[in-house]
Amino acid sequence: MVDKKYTPLKFPELKGLKGISDAVLETHFKLYEGYVNRANKLTESLSGLATQGEASGTNPVYAELTRRLGFEYNGMVLHEYYFGNLKPGGTPPGDRLKKAFEASFGSFENWLTDFKAVATMPGIGWAVTFQDPRNGWLSNHWITLHETNNIAGFTPIIVLDAWEHAFVPDYKANERAKYVDAYFSNIDYEAAQARLNVK
Structure with missing residues (x-):
């Protein structure tokens, strides 16, 4: 064995x-x-x-x-x-990552709004920005539990744990949006950019 x-x-x-x-x-x-x-x-x-x-x-x-x-x-x-992809104080998004957000969502702000919408949907799971290895496009997805809706072959670029264990008791179970804001104050965009495959 x-x-x-x-x-x-x-x-x-x-x-x-x-x-x-x-x-x-x-x-x-x-x-x-x-x-x-x-x-x-x-x-x-x-x-x-x-x-x-x-x-x-x-x-x-x-x-x-x-x-x-x-x-x-x-x-x-x-x-x-x-x-x-967490770091105390976080890091700002680099140029390559910003360009990837813009190419896929029109702007960084559009990506962020979309990601936060996914991250605050009811349910148990994860919010993930994936990159399509064929064309470099980014898209935001909800993963139920850990395995349902994972996109085969796509690269996770930004990953947020949306299970309650990630934020309770810091926040109430119905305060996930506050946790998501805290997450983004600690997001290490440099680590996320390093996962990016530039096309």
């Missing part, structure tokens, strides 16, 4: 975010580590079933564990993008 294990990334530089407390972040980091651990466990379990000759679509254990992969893996990866 091949031994494949992910190690949770650390984000000590995120202490002192404006409007997102260190206490909420610590809880959030532990939740993220849970996704990493479960992704590892799923990978190990599925590999074991394959080694034992039990990898079969008619095996309900194998089938259900496989269906769970998208939830756990995306829970891990989306959190890494989210933490990775």
Whole structure:
């Protein structure tokens, strides 16, 4: 059996975010580590079933564990993008990213309005600006849970966790818009720009 294990990334530089407390972040980091651990466990379990000759679509254990992969893996990866595009005080958008926003939305302000609209929709999930690798266009999407509506092959450029664990108890459950504003006061546009593939 091949031994494949992910190690949770650390984000000590995120202490002192404006409007997102260190206490909420610590809880959030532990939740993220849970996704990493479960992704590892799923990978190990599925590999074991394959080694034992039990990898079969008619095996309900194998089938259900496989269906769970998208939830756990995306829970891990989306959190890494989210933490990775935050920085105390944030950074302004660079020229390449601004041009990408303008090419896809007409202006940075149009992109921001659209993103905030997606981020404040009712539901459990994520708001993500994706880039189409074929033409470089950006588009904003809502991802339900972690896996539904992810766009295959597209690159996440800006990722916001819209689950309540990302902002409660700093804000009430019905105050996600305040959290979204706090998020944007800490957004690291330099990190987002580094994810951009310029066409």
